[in-house]
Amino acid sequence: MNGLFRTKSLDALQADPTVRTGLRRTLGLWQLTAIGIGGIIGVGIFVLTGQAAATKAGPAVAISFVIAGIASAAAALCYAEFAGMIPVAGSAYTYGYAVLGELVAWIIGWDLLLEYTVVVAVVAIGLGGYVNALLDAFDLQVPAWMQGAPGTGEGRVVNLFAVLICLFVAWLLARGIKESARLNNVMVVIKLAVVVLIITVGAFYVNPDNLTPFAPFGISGIFAGAGLVFFAVYGYDTLTTAAEEAVNPQRDLPRAVLLSLLVSMTAYIGMSLVLTGMAPYQTLNVDAPVAKVFVDVGLPVMSQIISVAAIAGITSVLLAFALAGARIWFAMSRDGLLPIWFARVHPTHRTPYRPTWIIGVVTAVVAGFTPIAVVAELANIGTLVAFIIVCTSVLVLRYRRPDARRGFRAPALVVVAPLGVVSSVVLIAVLDPLTWVRFLIWMLLGLVVYFAYGRRHSRVAVEPGVPAALEEA
Numbered sequence: 001m002n003g004l005f006r007t008k009s010l011d012a013l014q015a016d017p018t019v020r021t022g023l024r025r026t027l028g029l030w031q032l033t034a035i036g037i038g039g040i041i042g043v044g045i046f047v048l049t050g051q052a053a054a055t056k057a058g059p060a061v062a063i064s065f066v067i068a069g070i071a072s073a074a075a076a077l078c079y080a081e082f083a084g085m086i087p088v089a090g091s092a093y094t095y096g097y098a099v100l101g102e103l104v105a106w107i108i109g110w111d112l113l114l115e116y117t118v119v120v121a122v123v124a125i126g127l128g129g130y131v132n133a134l135l136d137a138f139d140l141q142v143p144a145w146m147q148g149a150p151g152t153g154e155g156r157v158v159n160l161f162a163v164l165i166c167l168f169v170a171w172l173l174a175r176g177i178k179e180s181a182r183l184n185n186v187m188v189v190i191k192l193a194v195v196v197l198i199i200t201v202g203a204f205y206v207n208p209d210n211l212t213p214f215a216p217f218g219i220s221g222i223f224a225g226a227g228l229v230f231f232a233v234y235g236y237d238t239l240t241t242a243a244e245e246a247v248n249p250q251r252d253l254p255r256a257v258l259l260s261l262l263v264s265m266t267a268y269i270g271m272s273l274v275l276t277g278m279a280p281y282q283t284l285n286v287d288a289p290v291a292k293v294f295v296d297v298g299l300p301v302m303s304q305i306i307s308v309a310a311i312a313g314i315t316s317v318l319l320a321f322a323l324a325g326a327r328i329w330f331a332m333s334r335d336g337l338l339p340i341w342f343a344r345v346h347p348t349h350r351t352p353y354r355p356t357w358i359i360g361v362v363t364a365v366v367a368g369f370t371p372i373a374v375v376a377e378l379a380n381i382g383t384l385v386a387f388i389i390v391c392t393s394v395l396v397l398r399y400r401r402p403d404a405r406r407g408f409r410a411p412a413l414v415v416v417a418p419l420g421v422v423s424s425v426v427l428i429a430v431l432d433p434l435t436w437v438r439f440l441i442w443m444l445l446g447l448v449v450y451f452a453y454g455r456r457h458s459r460v461a462v463e464p465g466v467p468a469a470l471e472e473a
Contacts, residue, residue, distance in 0.1 A: 004103040006460055008094075024350045025245055026178045029252040032239045034188045035181070035320050036260025039235025041191060041267055042317030046310040047126040048229055049272050050289025057225030059276035060215035062269055064225030065233065069265045071226075071423030072233040075387040076261045077410035078394040078417055083240045083253035084407025085397075091240040092386045093328055097335070097460075099393040099400070106454055108389050109332045110446035114439075115382030116238075116325030117359055117366075120169070120318055124162035124367035125149070127314040129287030131161040134307035137291070137300060148287075149369050162367035169318045170360020173326065174346065174353040177245050180323065184316050191313030192267070198290065198306060199270045205297045206277030216281070220430075227430040233268065234383050235317065236260045238324035241331075254408035322359055329355035337454035381431055381439045384424040391420035 027035075053061040082095045093112060097105035132147050144155035173180050215222060236257045243249045275284065279293040286292055290310070294302040330352035333343035346353040394410065395417040410416055428436075 004101065004455070006102050006458075007099065008097045008460060024177060025247050027181060027242060027246045027252075028248075029255055031181045031185065032242070032246060032252055032256035033259045033263075034185050034316075035239040035242060035323070036236040036256055037192070037263055038184050038188050038313075038316035039238040039320030039324070040233065040260060040264035040317075041188075041195070042123055042126070042235075042314045045195065045268055045271050046290050046306075046313065047129065047287070049268070049275055050284030050286065050292075052225045052228045053272070053276050053281040054283070054285035054289075056217060056228055057221045058214065058216040058281045059211045059273075060217075060222050061225050061229065061276060061281075062272040063215075063222050064229050065265070065268045065272055067223065067226040067423075068230040068233045068427070069261075069268075071230065071384075071387070071420060071427060073261060073265075074416050074420030074423060075234075075391055076236055076257050077413075078387075078391045078420060079237055079240055080254035080257040080408045081394050081406060081410040081413070082390065083243065083257060084250050085404060086243075091237055091243075091324070091328065092390045093331060095393050096389050099397045100389070102337075102455075102458060102460060103450070104389065106332075106337055106450045107443065107446065108386055109328055109337070110443070110449075111382050111385050112328045113325060113332075114442050115386065116321045116328065117363055118382065119321040120166065120325065120359065120363040121162075121366035121370065123314050123317045123321065124166050124363060125159055125370070126287075127165055127311060127318070128159040128162040128367070130291065130307050130310040130314065133288035133291045134304065134311065137295075137304045137307060158368045160368070163364040165315065165318060166322075166360050166364035166367055169315070169322050170357050173319065173323055173360075174349065174351055174356045176349045176351060177242070177323075180319055184319050187312040187316040187319075191309050191316065192263070194305060194309030194313075195267045195271060198302075199267075199274050201299070201302060202274035202278050202294075205299075206274060208277070210277050210280050223426070223430050227427045229268075230384070230427055233261075233265065234387075235264075235320060237383075237386070238320040241324040241327040250407035322356065322363070325359045326352050326356040329359070332454075334459075336457040336459040337450065339453075339457075381428055381435050384428050385439075387424045388421050391417040391424075 049061060052064060053059065057064045079092075082092075086094055086098060091112070093105055093109035096108045128148065132142065135142060144153065145157040146160035147153060148156040148159050150156060172183065217224070239256050239260065240253055243253060246252055271290075275290060275293060279296060283296075284293075288307065288310070291303040291306045294300070294306060329338065330343050330345075332338045333340055333355075342355050343352065344354065345351060395413060397404065398413055
């Protein structure tokens with residue numbers, strides 16, 4: 001049993017954050033913050049805001065965002081402290097390995113593989129809806145069979161645009177982190193500018209009658225809405241997976257985590273109030289709700305601008321989460337818990353191209369043939385479990401190793417960490433029970449893989465004196 005909870009050496013992980021690992025260090029504070037914003041603002045603001053208002057919370061979806069944001073902010077502070085301590089690829093997986101041991105690390109790593117892969121699929125589905133809306137705005141019709149997954153509309157067979165964007169993102173990330181970061185920066189600027197434009201212009205078309213009743217589904221609806229839109233208020237954790245590609249990770253990672261969440265939460269609350277004020281909440285359960293409300297108020301040009309920005313913004317989310325998924329896979333393989341074959345970096349581009357391409361293909365299949373609501377809740381439960389482990393780990397480590405070097409110290413951690421845990425548990429409780437079943441099946445499969453392969457090949461077990469997380473695969 002002791003072997004199940006063997007940990008990595010915190011001192012070894014902190015020894016040299018600039019050590020050569022095979023990955024290329026090119027990311028500064030802005031690039032890291034842009035990855036975080038890119039991971040947060042996307043399908044949530046352009047798609048799930050309307051769907052959560054229509055089916056869960058009504059105009060009170062703004063409060064749902066606040067509730068989800070509190071849980072996310074508590075976890076963000078814990079992530080920021082860890083990011084300043086352990087500037088190594090792997091995010092929550094590596095943090096758990098250093099504090100709670102190998103079995104917990106495996107569980108969170110396996111969980112994150114599911115989470116990031118599912119998020120990419122969800123976001124790609126949302127992007128497909130806005131591509132269709134943009135084509136409609138220019139009176140360009142595409143065949144029904146390629147507009148969405150089976151069961152999402154008459155004659156639909158596959159969300160072809162979602163499939164293509166997943167494969168494009170995989171190709172781009174395999175080409176190099178610098179090239180991907182440049183494109184992400186451009187897309188983040190575009191979508192932030194358009195979010196400001198939407199809120200500014202939309203405010204003139206708000207009808208107070210649409211905001212009454214404000215909470216038609218009651219308190220339970222608000223919390224159910226929070227459980228759904230929680231998908232929209234995390235994503236900053238993606239930037240911590242790129243720790244080994246940051247120029248100054250111990251200084252910049254904590255700042256980037258907090259900056260990206262602050263900017264994104266401000267945008268979400270403003271957008272949700274304007275959207276539900278412009279149209280009756282019952283009408284927002286569509287593929288592209290933000291574009292639709294501007295068409296309905298007689299501003300088709302705004303609808304076209306929004307669709308273009310949504311495509312850019314959603315693509316940046318794809319980049320952030322696909323990058324994160326590949327880095328988690330890379331870290332687990334380098335530690336021996338998955339075959340080392342996956343940890344080989346490209347000889348020219350210095351990227352973990354094998355897991356990148358596998359994630360690209362898998363997400364293309366899921367996005368092409370699965371409805372968005374089914375996939376979104378599965379992504380949420382994975383993230384909430386990750387938050388519970390991170391919040392617990394950082395509190396344990398604060399007492400176990402008070403002397404450890406910290407680039408950032410979360411304020412009032414004795415309150416913040418338990419708040420993150422309790423909030424996450426509450427949001428898990430309001431998810432569809434079928435989501436729990438799917439998640440448990442994935443976890444059981446993961447345990448089979450760990451005991452059949454990972455435990456016997458763990459580098460921490462085979463080479464206990466070697467800081468495996470800092471070695472080139």
